[in-house]
Amino acid sequence: MRLPLLLALTLCAAPFAARAADTASLTVTFTGLEPRGAVNFVLVNSAEAYGDKAAPVAADRIAVTGDTASKTFEGLAPGRYAVKAFHDVNGDGKMGTNPFGIPTEPYGFSNNAKAAMGPPKWDEAAFQVNAGAGVQTISMAR
Amino acid sequence: MDRRQLLGAFCATAAASLITPEVARAAQPTWSAAFADLDADVPRTPMTLVRGRAPAGLAGSLYRNGPGKFRRPGGSVEHWFDGDGLMRAYRIADGRATVEARFIDTPKRRADIAANAxxxxxxxxxxxxxxxxxxxxDVNAANISVMRVGGELWALWEAGSPIAVDPADLSTKGVxxxxxxLKHMPFLAHPSRGPDGDVWSLxxxxxKAIVWRLAADGTLKEARMLDMPRASYIHDFVTTPRHLVLYLQPWVQDRFTTPYADSFSWRPEMGSQVLVVDKADFSRRRVYELPPAFAFHFGGAWEDADGTIRFDGCFSPDPSFARENGRSLMTGTYKRQAPPLLGLVTLRPDGKAGVESVGVAAEFPRNGARTAEPRRYTIHAAGDAPDVPMFNGLASHDWKTGRADAFNFGAGMLMEEAVFVARPGGSGELDGWLLAPAVNTKAGATELHAFDARRIADGPVCTWRAPLTLPVSLHGTFVGA
Structure with missing residues (x-):
């Protein structure tokens, strides 16, 4: 969880966020889950952060108790965002990989962008968040 | 997730690909019927006895796997090895035979159907x-071979997991x-069953390789990692009771790209190597040097009392089938190439190694029954015909006398791999029958030939004909009634 960063971003956006109508809320919902463990995910707002070269807007972990799990972010600056997630089925905090480095736990990306010999590119996963309430639903089903 | 990780096994990289324009299909050669698409599953269908009489005691199911659907409106496979896995069952009972075929329901097939390409x-x-x-x-075509494990069939590819199939109706039960x-770890299409019933695979x-050891019912006994001296293309390997024997040909992976075959380079100057590893302790190993040769398939290995290891295989001068002709088959433009030749590798305790080639064109080497004696015979497809991509006959080679027992149907019979079926109550390495499907292009039908394994030259003891042509299959297994 990178709360300080989230705060910093919110503060930076403050001049533009004087009215609630100018900020965005975003509800991210993960579907197709097996009810155990947690979903670990990051919300990012740049290609750099998407490529782990800059800090994310948020990094979070939500317990999975049903076949879906959701999280709502308030006060986001409108713009381009992307989500990268994996389902930490065994609860060890890491994305499981087999000895050849292939993921053994479900993962997903915003726009339900598909992995193709590697993670989808920023352009494929990025979505627009406008002022007001937005939703992003990501299927984690394998 | 690291991009390079996903590049790992079969998931090689590519920018959005350029699709090679398909070669215009003009007049197709007659053999192309054996590589045509099957568009729908085939329900259990009686075959007609067209030659001889079914031998008493021959009863059970021959399961076979191989690619069966290659072309889709928005884009087609560019290599024979990439068609959708098609499981077939030839069931023999009371002297009659039936045939059925069902596609394996893989994520790949679903994705390609959805894309219509x-x-x-x-x-x-x-x-x-x-x-x-x-x-x-996600890319597992499940299209190379089939193994019986407990009450299931496992459709095997070589770079993904086994996919279970119900032997009763050939329906897919899942990955x-x-x-x-160890989810999604590769599992070779040519596992080796030891005398104790354990199944070894890579x-x-x-x-790097994972070495799988399974009980006969498919339960995992152990999985260990093995480092190899080079990144060879490995399709098959052999075992003795004590050793794993890996043929490391100089077709080596030196880059990550798609398609997978393009990530390998032919480096004859490196020669071939054979890595022999003690099953009990992978640090006990030996590397033998051999002249360069390409091989898909080996028969089996045996070990003499003095520690000499021998194994049979079919060796080509280079990987041109894998690289070029496997592609040409899809467009009906197969070019003449030097056929693989039957050879016997000998690895001696003093570190010397050699390959004895008998100069016989051969593919799909198989063994007969396991006996107490050192193994004597190799069974193989034979009868290489110019400009045709499959063999026209069947043979056994006797390593003791150097003699061949062969039958050639001549042009128009594209022989698939033969599987040995032991005679109930029989003994001896060739005491039984050889079951081999074939595409008879003159009759326009798939046939199933049964030979007496000790009298191949007499021709099939019986032949059943299906009322349709199935694409040629790669490998099979027989499950007795």
């Missing part, structure tokens, strides 16, 4: 826009994960 990359087919390649099993932390990624 072959978008999923493979051995010789690039990734195309819309491909989903999150792990090896088999042998241990949660999964290869560059110069």
């Amino acid at each position: 072959v978008v999923t990359p493979g051995f010789g087919t690039p990734a195309r826009p819309g491909a989903k390649v999150g792990d090896n099993d 088999r994960t042998l241990r949660d932390d 999964g290869v990624n560059g110069s």
